[in-house]
Amino acid sequence: MHAPTPDAEVLTEPLRSRWSPSSFDPDHVIDDADLDVLVQAARWAPSRGNSQPWVLVVLRRDGRNHAAWCGTLARGNAWVRRASAVLVTAVRIGPDPDAEPGSKAAREVPADYACYDTGQAAAHVTLQARALDLHAHQFSGMDLDAAAEVLGVPAHFRVLSGIAVGRHLPPTEDDLVEREGRPRERRTTGDALRDGGWDVPWPAPRGEGGAA
Ligand SMILES: Cc1cc2nc3c(=O)[nH]c(=O)nc-3n(C[C@H](O)[C@H](O)[C@H](O)COP(=O)(O)O)c2cc1C
Incomplete structure (x- = not known):
């Protein structure tokens, strides 16, 4: 099952079959090897001056901090709870106060490009997910400050978004059927x-x- 994507047939895989499902199999467990490949996809994304100005906080469903973090989700994003894992993106908004003076981490990152680079890393994750026969759905609907608090994100980073990853399960709830179709x-x-x-x-x- 795939949401209709008219005009996208010209694309090649894994772009062609990428879409953002909202119904994930709550019993699917993502294995560590797949999770590692997903995070490597982000890590190897290009960035301005190779600054890599982001950190992903990986949350496994029912794992450390997952339940507390789910409490920060916007009402319309309750579907995220069923995803096998969530990668919460945090963008660097200032230099690391503890970094070695002159080091990369101690330098400012222009804000626009930091967000650009973080989005690019996220895009790589979504495509790598398809290559692993998984699906990914990016979202920003959460209380960003509360999420930062729950996850212990330091002040020189800002939580930006999340990437829900898992196995798609055709939905039965009316609202999800409508949303996915x-x-x-x-x-x-x-x-x-x-x-x-x-x-x-x-x-x-x-x-x-x-x-x-
Ligand atoms: C930065 C960003 C934030 C998003 N926030 C949400 C969100 O909070 N909830 C949601 O259901 N989808 C969210 N989406 C998914 C978009 O709505 C979706 O990508 C868009 O409608 C296109 O659909 P497609 O990905 O299936 O092609 C977000 C996507 C991005 C890139």
């Missing part, structure tokens, strides 16, 4: 992309938005 939509190619300059929209592929 909803066709995924994207801005049109011409709106999102330009050809050689801002003024020329990139041409829409055949069939996009009903075009011939």
Whole structure:
């Protein structure tokens, strides 16, 4: 089962089958080897100046801090509880006060690029998950300060998002059936992309938005 993703058939795997399910198998246990490959995918993502300005806090379902952290989830994100693991992303927002002066960790990271790099690491996790025949769903709906508190995140980092990972289970609850069956939509190619300059929209592929 896969949410409809019109126009995405041109992509190759694991991009083509990536989507964000909200129904995870609560009995699936992710093995340590898979979890390690997932975090390596983040670790090997590119970043500005190779600054790698993020930390992922890995929470296994029912493992250390999982239950307390679940208490920080937004009401609409209760589905995250069933995922086999959650990788909470924290972005570095300032230098490490304890770092060796002059070291990489002691340097400032421009905030925009720190977030950019963290998102890129997260994207790599989502694709690696597909390659392991798992699914990933990123989310930001949680009390970020409360999550930082529960996980002991230091002040020079800020919790940014989470990546729920697990095995998809076709949902039975009406709200999840509706959510998962909803066709995924994207801005049109011409709106999102330009050809050689801002003024020329990139041409829409055949069939996009009903075009011939
Ligand atoms: C930074 C970020 C935050 C998101 N926050 C939430 C969230 O709080 N709850 C949720 O259900 N989905 C969340 N999503 C998932 C998006 O809604 C989803 O990726 C988008 O609708 C496209 O659907 P698709 O991933 O299935 O293609 C988030 C995604 C990103 C990248």
